[in-house]
Amino acid sequence: MNQTILRIAVPSPLYRSFDYLPPASVATNALQPGSRIRVPFGRRKAIGILIEVTRQSELEHARLKRALEILDAEAVLSSDILAMTQWASAYYHHPIGEALATALPILLRRGRDVPDAREPGWRLTQAGVQVDLDTLSRAPRQAMVISRLRAHPLGAPRAALEVPAEVLRSLGKKGWIEPCTLEDAKVAAVSDASTPHTLNAAQQTAVDAVTTSLKGFGAFLLEGVTGSGKTEVYLQVIDTLIGQGHQTLVLVPEIGLTPQLVKRFSSRFAVPLAVLHSGLSDGERLSAWQQARSGKALIIIGTRSAIFTPLARPGLLVVDEEHDSSLKQQEGFRYSARDLAVWRARQLDIPVILGSATPSLESLFNVKHQRYQHLVLPNRTGAAGLPSYEILDIRKLPLEHGLGNPLLKRIAHHLDHDGQVLLFLNRRGYAPTLVCHDCGWVAECPRCDARMTWHQREQQLRCHHCGSQRPVATSCPECQSTELRPLGQGTERVEQALAEHFPGVERLRIDRDTTRRKGELARHLEQARTGQARLLLGTQMLAKGHHFPKVTLVGILNADQGLFGTDFRSSERMAQLIVQVAGRAGRHDRPGQVAIQTHHPDHPLLQLLIRQGYPAFARAALAEREAARLPPCSHIALVRAEATQQSLPMAFLEQVRQHCEAAGETGVELWGPIPASMERRAGRFRAQLLLQAARRAELQQLLSGLVRQLEQMKEARQVRWSVDVDPADMF
Ligand code: ADP
Ligand code: ZN
Ligand code: ZN
Numbered sequence: 088m089n090q091t092i093l094r095i096a097v098p099s100p101l102y103r104s105f106d107y108l109p110p111a112s113v114a115t116n117a118l119q120p121g122s123r124i125r126v127p128f129g130r131r132k133a134i135g136i137l138i139e140v141t142r143q144s145e146l147e148h149a150r151l152k153r154a155l156e157i158l159d160a161e162a163v164l165s166s167d168i169l170a171m172t173q174w175a176s177a178y179y180h181h182p183i184g185e186a187l188a189t190a191l192p193i194l195l196r197r198g199r200d201v202p203d204a205r206e207p208g209w210r211l212t213q214a215g216v217q218v219d220l221d222t223l224s225r226a227p228r229q230a231m232v233i234s235r236l237r238a239h240p241l242g243a244p245r246a247a248l249e250v251p252a253e254v255l256r257s258l259g260k261k262g263w264i265e266p267c268t269l270e271d272a273k274v275a276a277v278s279d280a281s282t283p284h285t286l287n288a289a290q291q292t293a294v295d296a297v298t299t300s301l302k303g304f305g306a307f308l309l310e311g312v313t314g315s316g317k318t319e320v321y322l323q324v325i326d327t328l329i330g331q332g333h334q335t336l337v338l339v340p341e342i343g344l345t346p347q348l349v350k351r352f353s354s355r356f357a358v359p360l361a362v363l364h365s366g367l368s369d370g371e372r373l374s375a376w377q378q379a380r381s382g383k384a385l386i387i388i389g390t391r392s393a394i395f396t397p398l399a400r401p402g403l404l405v406v407d408e409e410h411d412s413s414l415k416q417q418e419g420f421r422y423s424a425r426d427l428a429v430w431r432a433r434q435l436d437i438p439v440i441l442g443s444a445t446p447s448l449e450s451l452f453n454v455k456h457q458r459y460q461h462l463v464l465p466n467r468t469g470a471a472g473l474p475s476y477e478i479l480d481i482r483k484l485p486l487e488h489g490l491g492n493p494l495l496k497r498i499a500h501h502l503d504h505d506g507q508v509l510l511f512l513n514r515r516g517y518a519p520t521l522v523c524h525d526c527g528w529v530a531e532c533p534r535c536d537a538r539m540t541w542h543q544r545e546q547q548l549r550c551h552h553c554g555s556q557r558p559v560a561t562s563c564p565e566c567q568s569t570e571l572r573p574l575g576q577g578t579e580r581v582e583q584a585l586a587e588h589f590p591g592v593e594r595l596r597i598d599r600d601t602t603r604r605k606g607e608l609a610r611h612l613e614q615a616r617t618g619q620a621r622l623l624l625g626t627q628m629l630a631k632g633h634h635f636p637k638v639t640l641v642g643i644l645n646a647d648q649g650l651f652g653t654d655f656r657s658s659e660r661m662a663q664l665i666v667q668v669a670g671r672a673g674r675h676d677r678p679g680q681v682a683i684q685t686h687h688p689d690h691p692l693l694q695l696l697i698r699q700g701y702p703a704f705a706r707a708a709l710a711e712r713e714a715a716r717l718p719p720c721s722h723i724a725l726v727r728a729e730a731t732q733q734s735l736p737m738a739f740l741e742q743v744r745q746h747c748e749a750a751g752e753t754g755v756e757l758w759g760p761i762p763a764s765m766e767r768r769a770g771r772f773r774a775q776l777l778l779q780a781a782r783r784a785e786l787q788q789l790l791s792g793l794v795r796q797l798e799q800m801k802e803a804r805q806v807r808w809s810v811d812v813d814p815a816d817m818f
Contacts, residue, residue, distance in 0.1 A: 091115050092144045093154055097128050097135035098188040098196075102180075102794055105135070106144040107154040115140070121162030121169045123195070125155040134198055136164060136187045138173070163195055165380070165397040171431050172395065178787070180794050180810040181420045189420050190395035192373045202244060202377050208267055209255060210242030215263035228254045233263065234606070235371065238349060238362045239378075242267040247370035283326070283355070284319055284468070293320045293462040297438055298327050301402065304433045308409075308450050309442040310702075311464030312473060313670025317442045318348075320464070321405050322355055324440070329358055329385055333402025336379075337388045338424055340411035341631050342366050343608050345388055348407070352386055363389030363396060366605070391416060391424040394431065401435050404428045408631065409441035409450060410663055415815040423813060444670055445663040445701050448709050452719035455709075474641070474672040474679035476697035480688040488584035489576035489644050495588060497640060497682055502592055502621060506639030506677070509615075509623040510581065511630060511668045513648065515598040516540035517580045518573030521548065521559065525568035534770040541573055542600070543580070553769035581644065582624055595620035597629050630668045639679055641672040646685045650693065653764050654817045655717050658692050659708055666701050718813070722783045724790060725814045727763075728806040729773040736774035737762065739802045743776055746796050747789060754785035763818055771807075775817075786812075 093107045107126055109118065122137050132155065144151060164172070168190055176186035188196050195201065215233060223230035228250045236243060248255065258264045286294060289311075297307055297320075311317045325335045337352075339345060342364045353360055361375040361384035378384040382399025389396065391414055406414065406425045415423045425441065432439035441450055441459070453459040467473060484491045489512070501508050520538035521530040530539045532550035539548035541559065549556040562569045573580065582596045595614055602608040608628070614620050615629075618637035623629065649661020665683065672679025685693065696704040713720045726743055728736035740760030747757055756779045763773040780786035790810060797803050 090142065090148055091118075092141050092151070093118065093124065093137055094139045094141055095124055095126060095135040095154070096138050096184040096187045097126060097133050098184040099128070099133075100182055100185065102182050102798055104138055104183055106146055106151055108148075108151050110154045110156055113157060117157065117160070119159075119162040121164035121166065123158040123163055123198070125158060125198070127152050127155065134158065134196065135184065136169075138169070138183070158198060159201065163201060164190060167431065167434055168395055168397050170434060171427060174430065175420075175422050175427060177791070179420065179422050179812050180790050181422075186420050189392065192369070192376045194369050194373045199373070202373060208242045208244040208374075209236065209248065209259075209264045210239070210267045211236045212263055212265050215258075218263055229258055232258060236264065239371075239374070243371065244374050247368065247374045249368055249370065283323060284316070286319070286323065287316070287466070287468065289464045289466070290316050290320050290323075293464065294323045296460060296462055297324045297403075297440060300438055301327070301331075303438075304436050305438040306429050306432065306453070306459040307438065307440045307462050308446055308454050308459045309440050309462045309464070310446050311442070311444060312467060313444045313667065314467040315444075315464035316468045317407075317444075317464060318351060319468075320462075321407075321440065321442070322352070324403065325352075325356070325386065328402040329356060331402065332385075333400050334379070334382065334384070334398045335386050335403040335405060336393065336396060336398060336401070337386065337405040337407060338393060338414065338428060339388065339390060339407045340413040342390055343612065343628065344408070344631060344633070345390070346609050347612075347633065348388055352388065356386065358385040359383050360386040360388065363387065363393040365390065365392075394422075394424040394427045401437055403437055404432045404439040406439070406441045408443055410443045410445050410447040411631070412660075412815040415813075417815065421809070421811045421814075423815075426813070445666045446705070448659060448705060448712060449719040451705055451709060472678050474669050474681045476669070476681045476683065478688045478693070478697065479682050479684045480686075481684045482686050482688075488580050490581065490584055490588075491684055494642050494644075494682055494684060497680070498589070498622075498642065501640040501680075502589060504639075507618050507621050507623070507635065507637040508640045508642065509625075509629065509635065509638045509668070509671055510585075510642045510644060511625065511627075512576065512578055512581055512644040513626050513664075514540075514575075514577045515579070515600050515626055516549065516551075516577035517543035518577055519575040520573075521571050522574045523563035523566060523568055524570035524572050526563060526566040528563050528565040529574070534767070536765045536767045540577060552765065576644070578624055578626060585622055585624065589622060592622050593620045594622045594624065597623065597625035599626070599628070602628065627664065629671070630664055633671065635671050638671050639677050641668050641679065641681045643668060643681070643683045646683050646693065647687060650685075650687055650690050655712075655715070656816070662692065662696050662701060662704050662708070665696065716779075716781070722780050722786050723814065724778045724786060725811045725817070726776045726778070726793075726808065727773065727811065728775070728808040729768075729771040730806040731771055732805075733772040735802075735806050736760075736772055739800075739806045739808065740774050740776045742800065742802055743793070743797065746793060747778065750789055750792055752785055752789040754782055755780045755789050765818065
């Protein structure tokens, strides 16, 4: 009994790995954990990841199947990624096979070879770097190649460009691109290399704190008001790392933030930089992944899933806007990229910087308990002061499409004085719903417990929860009245009101509806940044991390949604949003003003926020969490279930509750099950059970036993269920 056995994670919803015999005639020393292996799986073939080579199996040898083929001579998942993903699979209670598949670029999941670094590709020439893309509006494929290559200063393989060869040939003839092999580390020279700023004292302290501990693990929370020079701190720390030949991985929450950051990094450093986000083609993703893995790219910028990028010579991890909930995956493998970054840094024994103007209460809690070192940048750089806040009480005021007269007056004033105005409303479409003035009928989604949003331009009702849409009827389906009226405001409606009030002023609306097409978001953001559009209106897309140096007034049309949300994080989110949007004002030399419309001008948290700022707000909010024993002062997980039949999710979760009780884990409290706050979504009824514990270990122990039982339960097959550890939202 001295047989070699391969323990393999195969993508499947099962919470376990599978044992196989090695393929015939494969030398055991060719078997590296982290390699892909093709195996027979049920009636199909699948590509799994080798987790370990062992000599023991729970199955008898005679029952073990033989693996078919080893796809990699060298492991595709480095040992640190393998370890992190295994840990995450256990911590978030997600099947190991699916978790490991998440860690791989899609083309590798499908069996494509790891690209050869000597593969031929193309890169921009100096002339290509400077081409004005607007001149290429008649040649969109050429423009696309140029803009893709700008994100790959190292060059990109042919396949990643996805255009016919003649497009590349004509760009080559124009002298804008040139062939290269991806092994060449030469980078197209950077035209506008920016010079580092002389740091102020707080920045210097921050940079020193990190650079003196580059040799080991350390977690730093860099808290700095917007415009205080956080990015400059990252840049100067990275400068030291580049000098040592070490790589930095930078995570950002939004794909929209990457171009801005890429520009800043690539104008500072003439080193290879790779970008990873969901807007890339599969080929581009694979090539960026390869450049990170080979160690060629010294800076890697990416969204959430980039935390799984292998790094040949890791030196630093940075999580920008660490408070942002999009760093947590909300479906499937529900990991937090921020928390994994801290885990990975510890394991790699390198520092990690979490940066934000409005840190999460989780990170502040970790500072309080001395797990993270707090680095604070209290002031804006240069002449720009912090914006001044003003609360506009809109009780009893007539509102014109959501705009009160005091706000309209302030907008007019700023426009008259050469200012730029940014208005924020977290609701796209024309109106949140349509109501019949005669009988009170409202347009409800047939598949959700929600109202349908009226989109006027398309003359459609759309559900923002399930995507259903239908044409707007001209008369009420209940009473045939034609008095159908919009109820409430969306950005489309406010935009119309602005057009009437401020004719001739160039406007720009930025929300999901106006940025659907590729490249549109980047173009809009650029117009906002240059100040060309003087009246900006948008949803939270506008609130995040962008620099609009000319904005002098920020108007928040409705702060009340956040004050009374059902989630225990509603007020934290509202405060972060207000401070983030406000941070867009007055970043240059002109002071900014922030005007907040609300029906609750005396709300204590709102008052605290605007009088004493985010740190004071956060202290109070944390004290409330402590008193209520809510996260981060306790640990929670949600078991969710949904089904088309209303009674099933509750019945299933009742059983789950009984299993939990039977486990006798006294340290875990159970709340529910209860129906979700929007019970029906996309035709499915939803319910949830909340598990809460003072200590993480007890919660983890209970969940580990539980998922194994759930797999076996017959009721589990009648519902869709999931486990969410450290859920970012409670629905
Ligand atoms: P944050 O990331 O905190 O929003 P940035 O790093 O983007 O802040 O800095 C805001 C602006 O101030 C940028 O235009 C940046 O170039 C400039 N800046 C940063 N540090 C300094 C400094 N020490 N002196 C002068 N200007 C600075
Ligand atoms: Zn009616
Ligand atoms: Zn719906």
